[in-house]
Amino acid sequence: MDTHGIIIPTKDKLFNLEPLLSRTPGNIITWIILAVGFVITVIRFTVGIGSVTNLTEAQPWGLWIGFDLLCGVCLAAGGYFTTVACYVMGMKHFHSAVRPAVTTAFLGYAFVVVALLYDLGHPLRLPYMFFFPGTTSVLFEVGLCVATYLTVLFIEFSVAPMEWLAQKFPWLLTCRKIVIRVTILLTIFGVTLSTLHQSSLGSLYLIAPGKLHPLWYSPFMPMFFFVSSMAAGASMVIFEGLFAHKGVHQYMDATHLREADGVVLSFARAASFILFAYFMLKFIDMLVQANLPWLGTGWGAWWLVEMFGFVLLPALLYAKGARDGNVGLCRLTSVLAVAGIVLNRFNVSMIAFNWQLPSAERYFPSIWEICISIFVVTMIVTAYRFIVYNMPVLYEHPDFKGEEH
Amino acid sequence: MNRRKFLTILGSAGVVSALGSAKVAEASPASFPYYPDSWGVLHDTTRCIGCRRCEAACQKVNNLPEPKVPFTDLSVTEKKRHTTAYEWTVVNKYEVNGKPYFRKLQCFHCNDPACASACFARCFSKLPNGAVVYDGSQCVGCRYCMVACPFYVPGFQYDLAWDPLVQKCTFCEPRLKEGKLPGCVEACPVDAITFGRRSDLIKIARARMAENPGRYVDYLYGEYDAGGTAWMVLAPAAGGAPVPVDDPEGAGAEFKQLGLDTHLGSQPMGQLTYGALGAVPMIVAFWPVLFGGAWAMTKRREAMAKLEQEKIIKDAKDDLAAAVDAAVRKIGETEGEGAAERARQAMTETLKAREAQNSGDGHGEEK
Ligand code: SF4
Ligand code: SF4
Ligand code: SF4
Numbered sequence: 001m002d003t004h005g006i007i008i009p010t011k012d013k014l015f016n017l018e019p020l021l022s023r024t025p026g027n028i029i030t031w032i033i034l035a036v037g038f039v040i041t042v043i044r045f046t047v048g049i050g051s052v053t054n055l056t057e058a059q060p061w062g063l064w065i066g067f068d069l070l071c072g073v074c075l076a077a078g079g080y081f082t083t084v085a086c087y088v089m090g091m092k093h094f095h096s097a098v099r100p101a102v103t104t105a106f107l108g109y110a111f112v113v114v115a116l117l118y119d120l121g122h123p124l125r126l127p128y129m130f131f132f133p134g135t136t137s138v139l140f141e142v143g144l145c146v147a148t149y150l151t152v153l154f155i156e157f158s159v160a161p162m163e164w165l166a167q168k169f170p171w172l173l174t175c176r177k178i179v180i181r182v183t184i185l186l187t188i189f190g191v192t193l194s195t196l197h198q199s200s201l202g203s204l205y206l207i208a209p210g211k212l213h214p215l216w217y218s219p220f221m222p223m224f225f226f227v228s229s230m231a232a233g234a235s236m237v238i239f240e241g242l243f244a245h246k247g248v249h250q251y252m253d254a255t256h257l258r259e260a261d262g263v264v265l266s267f268a269r270a271a272s273f274i275l276f277a278y279f280m281l282k283f284i285d286m287l288v289q290a291n292l293p294w295l296g297t298g299w300g301a302w303w304l305v306e307m308f309g310f311v312l313l314p315a316l317l318y319a320k321g322a323r324d325g326n327v328g329l330c331r332l333t334s335v336l337a338v339a340g341i342v343l344n345r346f347n348v349s350m351i352a353f354n355w356q357l358p359s360a361e362r363y364f365p366s367i368w369e370i371c372i373s374i375f376v377v378t379m380i381v382t383a384y385r386f387i388v389y390n391m392p393v394l395y396e397h398p399d400f401k402g403e404e405h
Numbered sequence: 406m407n408r409r410k411f412l413t414i415l416g417s418a419g420v421v422s423a424l425g426s427a428k429v430a431e432a433s434p435a436s437f438p439y440y441p442d443s444w445g446v447l448h449d450t451t452r453c454i455g456c457r458r459c460e461a462a463c464q465k466v467n468n469l470p471e472p473k474v475p476f477t478d479l480s481v482t483e484k485k486r487h488t489t490a491y492e493w494t495v496v497n498k499y500e501v502n503g504k505p506y507f508r509k510l511q512c513f514h515c516n517d518p519a520c521a522s523a524c525f526a527r528c529f530s531k532l533p534n535g536a537v538v539y540d541g542s543q544c545v546g547c548r549y550c551m552v553a554c555p556f557y558v559p560g561f562q563y564d565l566a567w568d569p570l571v572q573k574c575t576f577c578e579p580r581l582k583e584g585k586l587p588g589c590v591e592a593c594p595v596d597a598i599t600f601g602r603r604s605d606l607i608k609i610a611r612a613r614m615a616e617n618p619g620r621y622v623d624y625l626y627g628e629y630d631a632g633g634t635a636w637m638v639l640a641p642a643a644g645g646a647p648v649p650v651d652d653p654e655g656a657g658a659e660f661k662q663l664g665l666d667t668h669l670g671s672q673p674m675g676q677l678t679y680g681a682l683g684a685v686p687m688i689v690a691f692w693p694v695l696f697g698g699a700w701a702m703t704k705r706r707e708a709m710a711k712l713e714q715e716k717i718i719k720d721a722k723d724d725l726a727a728a729v730d731a732a733v734r735k736i737g738e739t740e741g742e743g744a745a746e747r748a749r750q751a752m753t754e755t756l757k758a759r760e761a762q763n764s765g766d767g768h769g770e771e772k
Contacts, residue, residue, distance in 0.1 A: 045566065046566050047566055048562075048563060048564050048565050048566040048569060049563050049569065050563030050564045051564075053563070055561075055563060056487075057487050057488070057489055057490075057551065057557060057559070057560045057561065058487060058557055060548035060549075060551035060552055060561060061548065061549075061552055084696065087700065088696050088699050088700045088703065089699060089703060090700075090703030090704075090706065090707060119547075120545055120546045120547055121544070121545070121546015121547075121548070121561065121562075121569040121570070122544060122545050122546040122568070122569075123546075125526075125543070125544070125545045125546070126545060128526045128543050128545055129525045129526055129545065131543075132526045132527045132543050133525070133527070134523075134524050134525040134526055134527045136521075136522045136523075136675055136678075136679075136682070137522065137523050137524060137525040137549065138523075138678050138681065138682065139523065139525040139547060139549045140525035141682060141685060143525060184700055187696075188692070188693050188696045188697055188700070189693075191692065191696055192688060192689060192692040192693055192696075195688055195692060196685060196688055196689070199681070199684075200681065200685075203678055203681035203682070204549070204552075205552075206677045206678045206681060207519055207522070207523055207552070207553045207674050207675065207677055207678050208552055208553060208555070208674075209668070209669070209670070209674075209677065210555050210666045210668055210669055211552075211555075219677075219680070222681045222684075358485070361485075
């Protein structure tokens with residue numbers, strides 16, 4: 001096996017922490033961000049939400065919902081997208097992409113919940129929604145689905161840590177067998193839950209037609225959110241690969257490297273189709289809702305920037321990259337596509353939200369809100385690195401080689 | 406989706422105005438006032454003098470903190486203030502057709518409140534007496550109620566680290582129970598806010614319109630808007646020609662100038678999400694079937710491919726065996742039985758070795 005010198009943790013040396021603790025510039029920046037984040041966390045939970053945010057009565061949801069929740073969940077869509085492609089559609093050549101995608105999806109969702117705790121006035125009461133279920137609320141559906149899906153992702157992901165620890169705790173082998181046997185059930189369960197909560201993130205805003213600009217408000221928002229989450233899922237797999245190949249290249253085995261380019265090209269082609277479809281849907285919706293006159297306004301110009309610059313352009317670039325077999329172009333396009341998704345979620349939740357309010361009452365995130373969001377992203381990256389350095393995610397564990405599931 | 410539903414969705418999206426679709430509302434059971442005997446308040450903006458006595462009364466009867474600007478300072482009404490967690494009602498000045506008018510802002514106590522529909526911990530309830538009340542003991546502090554409220558009413562105690570709650574006008578529910586008037590109503594010196602049964606208030610409003618031609622816009626805000634509200638507003642008319650019915654934008658102008666949203670439609674806001682929520686069981690039922698089917702097809706394709714592969718291998722093996730047999734027979738004929746036996750052994754061993762080598766690399770079998 002071509003290991004590039006992958007350090008497989010052994011029974012006696014379980015942890016491979018050296019790459020996380022060495023004094024590289026990246027690590028030093030990480031430590032600083034984590035330290036600052038910790039301080040803001042203490043302030044947030046001892047002085048109140050108002051002390052670190054610019055939230056108001058008019059804008060009760062700011063960056064923590066707009067970025068950490070809306071974008072976080074959407075960008076973690078790579079998990080369901082990849083597992084469905086591999087297990088349901090039988091595209092076995094994506095197999096090496098499944099574990100990294102499931103890992104990032106699991107981390108993404110886990111930290112969505114962590115970030116949510118900052119935003120809740122009563123973080124410890126989060127489970128109350130199960131005891132006093134407000135079944136008429138879209139938020140209830142979101143909460144229920146995210147909680148269940150997080151559990152599903154945890155089980156799907158658990159194979160990697162179990163393989164990592166199996167030498168020390170052999171009973172984990174039995175658990176692992178069970179999990180692998182129910183993989184397909186988990187996958188189907190997962191895609192159902194994903195459909196529900198990806199779309200219901202869009203449904204959250206259905207209740208506020210007076211607050212969201214007509215170009216973004218639509219009865220079809222749930223569908224828009226779902227369709228764009230598929231494009232986000234495919235794009236995020238490519239986007240993450242871009243960084244993984246820079247940062248943790250030496251942890252990839254030969255299979256992963258061999259399949260990586262194929263994964264990029266196939267996912268780029270899929271994303272291109274989905275983005276085209278999304279573009280058409282949005283455009284037809286705009287015409288049906290008689291929003292054409294709005295296009296002449298500043299909001300219309302902004303909407304066109306989003307639609308042409310961040311939906312149609314990446315669709316075309318993906319199509320070209322996939323046809324020419326140009327992996328580099330596909331990777332660059334994924335940056336644009338991911339930015340487009342973030343822009344769309346920002347528009348719905350912050351920029352075009354409360355568009356009628358005078359500019360003095362408009363919301364702009366405070367520096368501390370931004371810091372917490374950066375802090376959360378840094379925690380995700382650090383957790384991802386820890387996992388990749390220790391667990392068989394980008395390579396197959398030699399003990400379990402050939403045991404595809 | 407039937408036509409009316411479609412229209413109201415469009416209406417809520419800002420294409421058909423609330424005024425234009427008021428007729429639709431009459432036919433819709435959802436906008437039926439749930440508690441016909443419930444209380445309400447009529448706010449006549451043509452009478453309001455902007456004295457802020459209602460603000461002061463609200464602060465007093467509800468033990469709210471002292472205001473930053475004393476209630477005697479009337480200049481704050483120039484600024485467009487919102488209600489907050491600590492100011493449950495505020496009075497703002499608006500220019501309507503060039504003349505100054507005042508409007509009191511507070512919770513509208515909607516018939517089918519958006520805040521209650523949005524809360525995922527069931528903190529809000531609409532009481533039979535008309536009040537929409539909030540119980541903070543199970544509030545998670547997610548503030549989705551604030552996102553949902555079309556009137557920007559609920560405030561949040563952002564300044565509290567422990568037990569921050571959503572706060573808004575309670576309709577003085579505790580006082581209503583004692584048979585007292587809401588603090589603000591009691592304090593109003595000019596009868597700009599009238600307390601009564603909601604059904605009576607609608608009649609009173611119509612009567613005022615009839616008795617004072619040209620004084621009011623011929624529309625009672627809150628009768629149907631957002632599914633109907635317990636607190637309703639009368640607006641001063643332009644004093645000129647009546648606005649043509651086919652010009653919904655123009656018809657709402659006075660209310661718009663008073664800072665009221667005329668595009669809310671006549672359905673309760675919560676109903677906008679029911680369609681999406683109704684799709685949940687469909688997806689739960691349908692998706693597993695769909696993806697299960699896709700998976701079964703994939704499996705079957707794989708199984709067929711495997712069978713075919715096995716058949717090819719078997720044929721090749723049979724061919725090989727036949728060839729070996731023929732070769733051995735040939736050797737037996739020319740070289741004798743002993744040589745044939747040795748040749749067979751050598752060939753079998755070679756084949757075995759190769760087979761072992763082949764199955765050694767590449768990925769293992771699928772499960
Ligand atoms: S005005 Fe807002 S807070 Fe008051 S009942 Fe209606 S939706 Fe709820
Ligand atoms: S903030 Fe409290 S009352 Fe408002 S929706 Fe959330 S849980 Fe319900
Ligand atoms: S009804 Fe009571 S709580 Fe509401 S604004 Fe009037 S005084 Fe304040």
